[in-house]
Amino acid sequence: MPLLQLSQDGCSLSLITNSGQCQYDVPITRELIDTQLHELGVENFYRFEPAITEALELLNVAVSNEEQDSDVAVEIRQIVIAERRDAGLLVKTEPDLMTASVTVTGAFGGAQVTGQQLITALQENHIVKGISKAVLQELLVQAQQLAPGEKLTMGVAFGREPQHGRETWFEPLVADASQRILCPQATEDGKVDMLDLGALITVEAGQAVMKRHPPTQGVDGFNVLGKLISALPGEERPFEPGDGTAIDESDDSLLIAVKSGIPRRMPCGAQVDDALTLAGVDVSTGHIQFDGSVVIEGDVKPGMKVSATGNITVSGFVELATLEAGGDIFVAQGIIGRQQENKTLPCRIQAKGKVVSKFAQYAEIVAHESVSCTLHVLHCQIKTSGLVSVMDQSRRQGTLSGGTVDAGQGVIAVNIGAAAGVTTEIVVFSHYQQWRDRLGELYQKIEHERRNGRKLKQAKLKLLKVTAAKRPPELIEKLKAASASHQQTMADLKHRYQVLRQRYDQTLKNAKITATTHFYAHIRCQIEKEFMMVDEEHGPSVVCYDERRLQRLAYHA
Incomplete structure (x- = not known):
């Protein structure tokens, strides 16, 4: 037998x-x-x-x-x-319904998976959108090579996140004065004259200075089950003309200058300033306070103070001085302070716009928009709502070392820290609590409106218990109006909450501390409320908020 x-x-x-x-x-x-x-x-x-x-x-x-x-x-x-067992087939959908995967188990002497079986399995699991034919074909090819019982998992269907609409954006139509600082003029022999910043940027009356682009509606997304995910439309923002500018009567998307002067950009508009030009600022000129923009074709000497409602442009150095501008501050050569025993730094630069310089050391710099240096930033105290950038146009040099940096949007430099292990503190997105407070306020308003909605529903049910002939017409109309108002208020609050939440998440996602060449030791990093200490030297690195915690990842340009 x-x-x-x-x-x-x-x-x-x-x-x-x-x-x-x-x-x-x-x-x-x-x-x-x-x-x-x-x-x-x-x-x-x-x-x-x-x-x-x-x-x-x-x-x-x-x-x-x-x-x-x-x-x-x-x-x-x-x-x-x-x-004998045929090849196994399992379809899995992620909780957010944005990805579906197929797991194939190798056959035990039985039939291999066919294309029709894959399609049928997806249909039975209601996967109808975002299916990749190329991935399915690759899955079939690799499935034929599986050993008995061996498993192969591949994502085969992918949802599309909605592309939320872009808010109104404003395109400057005149050159940025910061480019004069970053790009000194070449002489006839091919050399670069660091003191020659070219012609001063000015505009004439009637010249267009800014164009307003309308918001976009965005592109709706979908999940793998085919459900539409609505995109949030971009926010409409009107022009905010400043002094010396007006909206063009023939084209409301253009902002024009109504007088000659130096243009100054603003978040939603521009203005044209009168200009004061000086050879330098020292004891012979005294402190400068001017309603407009100030152009200094030399240095600002120690102890001096320059204040302007517009931009301040310095062709030379700013040493142990104070600059305050209602617009931007541009320093061609550098900002020089001095180390003090206490934490107070005697060189202070403050701008409601941005600060641009070749270098800065032992200085306090406060800028609403951003801070940019091309050579180095050493032992400074910097605070800005925007980005701190320390690198030249070639991205070959630029060192941020020592001091403290509080940047709303992020920090990028060629090198962060120093080989000697200088302690550097960097905080990004420190104002997150303000965003959370606003989100909390909106959420409370939504909850309050929900309670109002429940009260309206109870009132309607109570009214329905009354016979139709005895229902007061004025009460019916009042309830209709209240219901319509409630629905509109809820829709508005939810939209505002979604927009703010999306901006918060995007800001947190973009908040990064990046060193394109060296990330040295003794760097204390904080993004939002999370922080980490970098205790070892690394190559190109980026510290970012990922998977609910701070991580240092390799940086790839």
Whole structure:
């Protein structure tokens, strides 16, 4: 009698055992079973290991009982030890319904997965959108090469996040004065004159200075089940003309100058300032306070103070001085302070716009928009709502080391810290609590409006209990008006909450501390409320908020 027997349909394999009579002279082993599986060509069948163990025990008991009575009744049993199995197929959808994956399990001697099976499985799981045909084809190819029981998982369907509309944006139509600082003029012999910043940027009356682009509606997204995810439309923002500018009567998307002067950009508009030009600022000129923009074609000497409602442009150095501008501050050569025993720094630069310089050291710099230096920033105290950038246009030099930096949007430099291990503190998105407070206020208003909605619903139900003839018409109209107002208020509050939440999440996602070449040790990093200490030197790195915590990742340009 054969040891193994294949079923008539070829789908299962049984091991034949006798009780009471032995037909085998030697113990039956798994190696012997494996040999016969190969001889039958079913070595890839799925094996029932407990059944094989049971059958082996029965067989080997019979083999050991060689002196048993031949007249004992023989009971023949068939124990199924293996079966043919087709390739397995499992569809899984992520909780957010934005990704669906397929897991294929290699066949145990059975049929391989077909394209039609994949499509049917997706349909049965209601996966109808974002299916990648290329990925399905690749899955089929790789599935054919799977060993029995081997698993292969691939994402095959992908939802599309909504692309929220862009808010109104304003395009400057005149050159930025900061480019004069960052790009000194070349002389006839090809050299660069660091003191020659080219012609002063001015505008004439009637010249367009800014263009307003309308907001976009955005592009709706979808999940893998085909459900639409609505995009939030961009916010409409009107022009805010400043002094010396007006909206063009023939084109309300253009802002024009109404007088000649120096243009100054503002978040939602521009203004044109009168200009005061000086050779330098020292004891001979005294402190400068001017209603407009100030252009200094030399240095600002120690102890001096320059205040302007517009921009301040300095062609030379600012040393141990104070600059305050209602617009931007541009310093061509550098900002020089001095180390003090206390934390107060004697060189102070403050701008409602941005601060741009070649370098800064031992200085306090406060800028609403951003701070940019091309060479280095050493032992400074910097605070800005925008980005701090320390690198030249070639991105080859730029070191931020020592001091403290509080940047709303992020920090990027070629090198952060120093090989000597200078302690540097960097905080990004420190004003997150203001955003959270605003979100909390909106949420409370939404909850309050929900309670109003429930009260309206109760009033309607109470009114419905009254017979139609006895319902006061004025009360019906009042409830209709209140219901319409409630729905409009809820829609407005939810939209405002969604927009603010989306901005918060995007700001947090973009908040990064980046060193494109060296990230030295002793750097204390904080983003939002999370912080980490970088205690070892690293190459190109970026510290960012990822997976609910701060992480240092390799930086790739």
